Amino acid sequence: MVAISNRTKVKVKTAKYRSKSSTKWLQRQLNDPYVKKAHEMGYRSRATFKIIEIDEKFHLFKYGFKVADIGSAPGGWSEVAVKKVGKGNVASIDILDMKPIDGVHFKQVDFNLDEAKEFLFDALKGKADVVISDIAPNTTGNQVVDHLQIMALVEQAYYFAIDVLKTGGSFVAKVRQGGTEASLLSEMKKHFSSVKHFKPQSSRKESAETYVIAQGFKD
Ligand SMILES: C[S@@+](CC[C@H](N)C(=O)[O-])C[C@H]1O[C@@H](n2cnc3c(N)ncnc32)[C@H](O)[C@@H]1O
Structure with a gap:
């Protein structure tokens, strides 16, 4: 099993060009330990x-x-x-x-x-x-x-x-x-x-x- 640790939460500021749902998606991606681990391990x-x-x-x-x-x-x-x-x-x-x-x-x-x-x-x-x-x-x-x-x-x-x-x-x-x-x-x-x-x-x-x-x- 791959060990996944929690990190300090990243808060994404809203931006004029970005919709609310994109901001939410971005915040979720940045705070998702599996996204980070996948990146570190070179997974697609x-x-x-x-x-x-x-x-x-x-x-x-x-x-x-x-x-x-x-x-x-x-x-x-x-x-x-x-x-x-x-x-x-x-x-x-x-x-x-x-x-x-x-x-x-x-x-x-x-x-x-x-x-x-x-x-x-x-x-x-x-x-x-x-x-x-x-x-x-x-x-x-x-x-x-x-x-x-x-x-x-x-x-x-x-x-x-x-x-x-x-x-x-x-x-x-x-x-x-x-x-x-x-x-x-x-x-x-x-x-x-x-x-x-x-x-x-x-x-x-x-x-x-x-x-x-x-x-x-x-x-
Ligand atoms: C959640 S993704 C798969 C992720 C993949 N298991 C991985 O590990 O990278 C779902 C995929 O299903 C594909 N898909 C949806 N309908 C399809 C269809 N009728 N025929 C072939 N692929 C389809 C989408 O294009 C999308 O790439």
Whole structure:
């Protein structure tokens, strides 16, 4: 586990050119020990700590495993995965571009398009042992709309995962707190031998995000 210490709080002054929400965001970034630690450790994102914690608890990655990272940019999760499973064994997809990572195959594409799966099978030379999804839609600020959007994406990611996973494989996805929708959860329980929710310590307490970890894919 990465030790994160608290520091003296930085106060950001308001500025005419900066909106209230940007000031709040900046203040939160400057006071976030995980942002500082990610920077010190050369990680691409603070999200890196979340997959490290998830892997520590659920032992997702083994050397030689094939990993599909959907919603991968800027690449924090892919960097952790490739270190664990070895070069050439990670295929990452995002609608945004991502700076290359040694040993990681990348395609800029919406994961819902057929070409995303084609890319994946091609890059991994077959199905995946692990599908990780940290996908987040742009938030609107409207709680109901945001909740519906993320749940729709989780469902899409789930159907993507069951199409590309090997028997015995694992699926990790970001969901909203309160957990996965009941209907999706019971669907997942039919196809995986274990389905659990986990909120890493590095996930902001005030954030509604948590993760669903489904293991032992039954096909
Ligand atoms: C929170 S970020 C992922 C951070 C990443 N796990 C890391 O460690 O750097 C979520 C990503 O999901 C991507 N995304 C959202 N919708 C997508 C879609 N339909 N297809 C592919 N990527 C998508 C966004 O562009 C964004 O880069």
